[in-house]
Amino acid sequence: MPVEPLAPSRSVSIVAAGTTGTVPGHRTYWPRLLPALALLACATRLPSFTRPLWNPDEGFLAVQARLLADGGELYETVVDRKPPLVPWLYRAAFAVAGDQSLTSVRVLAIGAQLLTAVLLASLARRRWGDRAGRTAGVLYLLASVGLNPEDAQAATFEIFMLPCTAAAMWSADRRRWGPAGAAVACAFLAKQTGGAVLVPVVWLLWRSGAEGAGAGFAGGARHEGVRFAGGTRRVGVRFAAGAWHEGVRFAAGVAGPVLAAALLTDPGGFVFWTVTGSGAYASFTGSELHVLSRGLANTALLGAACAGFLPPVLRVLRVARTGAADLWLWLGSSAGAVVLGFHFFGHYFLQLTPPLALLGTVALQILPGERTVRAVLTSACACSLFVSWGLLAPRTDLAHAEHVAASVRGRTAPGDRVLVWGMHPETYWLADRTPASRYLTAGLLTNYSGGRDGPQVGEEYAVEGSWDVFRAELAARPPAIVVDDSRGKPFGPERVVGFRRVLRGGGYVRVGVVGGAVVYARGAEQWCR
Known part of the structure; x- marks a missing residue:
């Protein structure tokens, strides 16, 4: 389709990025x-x-x-x-x-x-x-x-x-490179993919240095003879130093918040969970x-x-x-x-x-x-x-989580710990009960996520070392009840041996079903053979 005609009063060339356009100073x-x-x-x-x-x-x-x-x-x-x-x-x-x-x-x-x-x-x-x-x-x-x-x-x-x-x-x-770097770091600290803004910011940083050097050499060209050569060298060095300082300010802006976040948490855990463990x-x-x-x-x-x-x-x-x-x-x-x-x-x-x-x-x-x-x-x-x-919009998933949470709340006391084996961590919040494990979803222990039910779901694809920690947590403080909210998904007890062993080893018996989620409570009778 043909391009629509341009407005008569406008130029095809718009003000380049990084420069100031014509902006009327309206106070309102x-x-x-x-x-x-x-x-x-x-x-x-x-x-x-x-x-x-x-x-x-x-x-x-x-x-x-x-x-x-x-x-x-x-x-x-x-x-x-x-x-x-x-x-x-x-x-x-x-x-x-x-x-x-x-x-x-x-x-x-x-x-x-x-x-x-x-x-x-x-x-x-x-x-x-x-x-x-x-x-x-x-x-x-x-x-x-x-x-x-x-x-x-x-x-x-x-x-x-x-x-x-x-x-x-x-x-x-x-061209405020320190704050720009800090903003890039905050974007990353909100979510890793926020760091993608680093690409255009670094491009603007590079172009800022190139434009500054070009302007400096153009100014140096006004000198004549030896003065021209010496002036050009001095201007080039000055702008190179300025570009280097801008880069340092930007790098410090990026590194400062990220290092602070790592130190305020656990540095090893921060690196593992945000970068290397996925x-x-x-x-x-x-x-x-x-x-x-x-x-x-x-x-x-x-x-x-x-x-x-x-x-x-x-x-x-x-x-x-x-x-x-x-x-x-x-x-x-x-x-x-x-x-x-x-x-x-x-x-x-x-x-x-x-x-x-x-x-x-x-x-x-x-x-x-x-x-x-x-x-x-x-x-x-x-x-x-x-x-x-x-x-x-309908509220199907929320209604299910609310029903399961109501059942959990009715079967436990406020100080009890519970385990919800599923992909709905909101159940803990709705039930106002403390999770029995640091792993709030089965996804971290099976790699199940967002409907992925192919060959890469199972204990062997879990976060490294998570099952040892998971078993130790449940052994130290067994949950009062366990809710199997897999509902036919590939992380159910019939396919995940480790979860089946948790139920068997803890002596959990089936005490109810809520919207397809199976509720187990601790008891003498073993349900799993």
Whole structure:
């Protein structure tokens, strides 16, 4: 299809990244824009307050926060394949507002989305002007809920990672390399894939040094004769030293928060659980068709949410010189992060929304003004559909977890420890009972995750050393009851010998069934032969 004609008053060449565009100094710009963005952030996340939990990740974080409040230690008494920033955030929210509800965390999620939108708006305004700033902030918030509500409305790792990635690009755009490095580190500490923003930030750092050296040599060329040669050498050395210092500041900004997080937890455990201990998890083997179907479905959902501004991106940016190379690098590295691990969960795709919103913004600056209005209206219509979906979505998994939690609560005392063998750690939080093990899901002990039921599920694919620790924990403090919530999944007792031995060795007998989950209590009779 032919490219739409450019607006008569606009040039095809947009202000290059890292430079300041023509930005009128309106004092009322932010006082007007901030309330509008805040209202939009609240409206798009309204469904998040309509249920206690949205997905198991929220449940995992809630249980972690409670264990930390009771004196637990990350990577020791409670573990996960994630960095510590979001569990600490949950812990802080619970300390202020109590741990019986996730309302406080949902409010923080609104703040995180608003901060991301503001940073994107500021970045776009600096490069392309006032209208671009408004467009970027609005487009981001409208697209940010464009996935299955269980992924888009949950207050989980990606939501709190996004403002860090936006802050990294915002700081790099202004050549503030220490804060840029710290923001990259915080993105990684929220979730490992947040470190993908390192790619465009390092590119901006490199280009900053190249531009500075080029300007310096151009200035040196004004000298004549010996003065020219000497001046050029001095300027070159000066800019080389400046570039080196910028690199050092950036590296220190990255290393400082990461080292602090490692020291505040257990350094060995931090490295193992966040970097080296997930080899079996990050594999394409097992349920390939199911995983690919999930990836295609989530791609289609996000594409529908971005339908208002994806066509301008595809039509305009392929022919126009926009100075958006860093944005394409940001999108590409984020796409690589989505693919990493070959799981394609919907919440992974949230990482694509900030660079997509900025690319849509720069594309719309080239086209006539009515295209921006059309793009925003189309995005608003798509957003309203996703918000409605969130308000009306069924609660099948949550209802099951609530029923199991009610049974656990009715069969145990508040001080009892319980073991839920399944993929729904929220059961512990809903039942208000302490887990009997640091491993809150069977996935860490079998490598089962997200529907993966192929050949790489079993004890031999568990996290290294986890079964020895698991058996020692249960032997030291046996759980009052055990809930087998496998419900035909490949990590059930009929396929996992280690779990079958736990039931047999503890003398557990079957005492009930709740929605397919089998409840066992300690008794003299052995059920397993």
